[in-house]
Amino acid sequence: MTPAPVVISGLGLVTPAGVGVPANWDGVLAGRSTAVRPPQLAGLPVDFACVVPDFDADTLLGRRKTWLLDRHAQFAVVAAREAVGDAGLDIADCDPHRIAVIIGTGAGGTITAETQHRRLLETGAARISALTLPMALPNMATAQVAIDLGAHGPSMSVATACASGATAIGLARDLLRFGVADVAVAGGTDAAVTPYFAAAFARMKALSTRRHDPAGASRPFDVERDGFVMAEGAGVVVLETEQHARGRGVRPRTHLLGYGASTDAYHATTPAPDGVGVERAMRAALAEAGLGSDDIGHVNAHGTSTPLNDVAEAAAVRRVLGRDTVITSTKGVTGHPLGAAGAIEAVYTVLALRHGLVPPTANVQAVEPAVDLDVVVDAPRKNQGTAAVSNSFGFGGHNTALVIAVT
Template identity: 55%
Template sequence: MTTAGRPPDIAITGIGLLTPAGQGVEQNWEQILAGRPAASRDPALAGQPIDFSCRVPDFDPDRELGRQLAWRSDRFVQLAVVAARDAVDDAKLDRTSWNGSRVGVVLGNSLGGAATLELQHRTLLTEGPAEVSPLTVPMTMVNMVAGAVSIDCRATGPSMVIGTACASGANAIGAAMELLRTGRCDVVLAGGVESALTPACMNALHRMGALSTRRDDPAAASRPFDVDRDGFVAAEGAGVLVLERAEDATARGAFRYAHLAGFGAASDSHHITAPDPLGRGMEQALRTALADAGTDPGEVAYVNAHGTSTPLNDSAEAAVLGRVLGEGTCVSSTKGVTGHTLAAAGAIEAAYTALAVAYGQVPPTANLTRLDPRVTLDVVAGAARSQPVPVAVSTSLGFGGHNAALVLKAAA
């Protein structure tokens, strides 16, 4: 299970993506490389103080899942099940015939079935207790997304949900790596999902001061590392990766987008929503991930940063990256395109990082027109950059002081 005393590398052999940039690898990568922002007016938020968001376009759950499964599932579960199916298909595995006892599911989520909960609460108040759906609890439970994916994919190994806010998806991938490294599973479906673009959630985030208020130009609202950034644009999405030990993937002739070589996690122990201004938790997570991967900081060719477009996050994160990896480190944030998918962000961005490694292209940071002078990194903007990416890092931070970092390497 190890080589020269090191844990085995973990191969990414399948990717499933449903994001504001589209469905599937091809649509997502094309829009991410083009740097086309997805934010737009949201009819579901009409009349609210913040009336724009980033939604998954053209998603028809009845078409994708069938009427019965779609009807009894909240949107966050719908997105995750489709992303998991796409990832398994992309990996050229057969979920109807594999040994399900050796397949695990680890997904990140924070807000569960927020849309269902709001709808049923409104039903309670307007129509009475007898009209509340008996499916309310299973449709809103956070863990149900892992349960639904395991049922759909006939995966009878461990299934669990990691809830660490916007670091959930990255932490889920880290937990999945350990299931593979220890031999508990042979395949793990790992990632994250969030769909909570509801009036209550959006107004709560707005009242916190977390969201951009650029209502006059939603497409330009998410602007990571820009001096004029004023908050993030809330988004929904799902990203699921098929993970296998690299030796197993090689043995079956699978295409490997990249290898997951290292993972680190740490806590700020500072504030419930604000990051540590010195970035100590993020630094600890990053250094742990690099050590886990046996990677020198100077080897990192690209960082897909958390880069939320909030004043506090971007400056603190940039300082950590410069301190650990060196000023001038090549960095971009894909949230300029997708907005902030919350618990799904770490998984979606790990997928984008894997694509950068596989295809030697660094995506640009959309809407970055004037770099914050406090950011001394090489932030890619304007156009994608073609360059070899033998080693890359994806970073994630979350409310509660959660920090996570993943190290990816090119498949040999």
């Protein structure tokens, strides 16, 4: 059986750069960091992060729904609604049993879990919320998106840490390719800018400690980078078989041509030396797409701004695509939205291809010599070529690469 071609027909975003795709595109093109000192991190060793500004869930979704949903699920539902609307998809006109939902998350409902755990310790078992688990379990963003849309096809949540959003898109594509569903709503979400996560990441020395300059802290590929900046958000796409899109009168322009995944099987947090796992994921995705370095206009890097990630990823990109490769990391603007990152950046990659502009990497003053790639800095760069790669990796050694093309 020949796998069915899969297209990306809808986009949705909730990130520190804004709620909705238009605000996000303006934000990443402007190339300014969104880091702030959110009140919930006050007094912690690392007290800054990128948070979604002015996210008023009650206005966006209505109180009847929001009180039942953790913030990470609220993000996912808002992004999913935008993506379905953008696709022009009327669920009533589809077979709902052929609509799949896969949302990845790194942390699940940790705000709820942390709040209710504190309550358990302070006021006793009789006072914790009956909604604790329906809000905190890691499958609930997926479940709430399915409930909201009325999608009755296969659904699941995936957890590959900071690769979760990209893994979700890749797995959703596989369901479509092999005829399990016609439409998939896929992406990633996380809302883990919490004391628990911030303290734990800080103890790992994974976070930037640039406390005097939060706005300059996320600086992927820069010589002075010293760790990532935590963020939150959601990215969701609507994937469809090309046949399904054409069947409802849509002329699809954006194709998901390749998905590659690999595992370092090396260390829980340190990337394999020289990015050999990353290289395998990228090569697998490109082979599937049938594309080579001449076709790839740019790479939207995982580019976390940690000392280790950025050089390991760059080494892999050089070996696969060459030293002239144009690369950007939108995490300079958004910080690192954990399990949402892969999906958010897949959306940015689609936008870069559609607009013919590669957004700049914020805060880069001097590119780390060991990176040795054509890093886009200061201002957007014209994109050459019709395809691009979006890389995402997760603690645990999970590597993913997506190859996207716009015609």
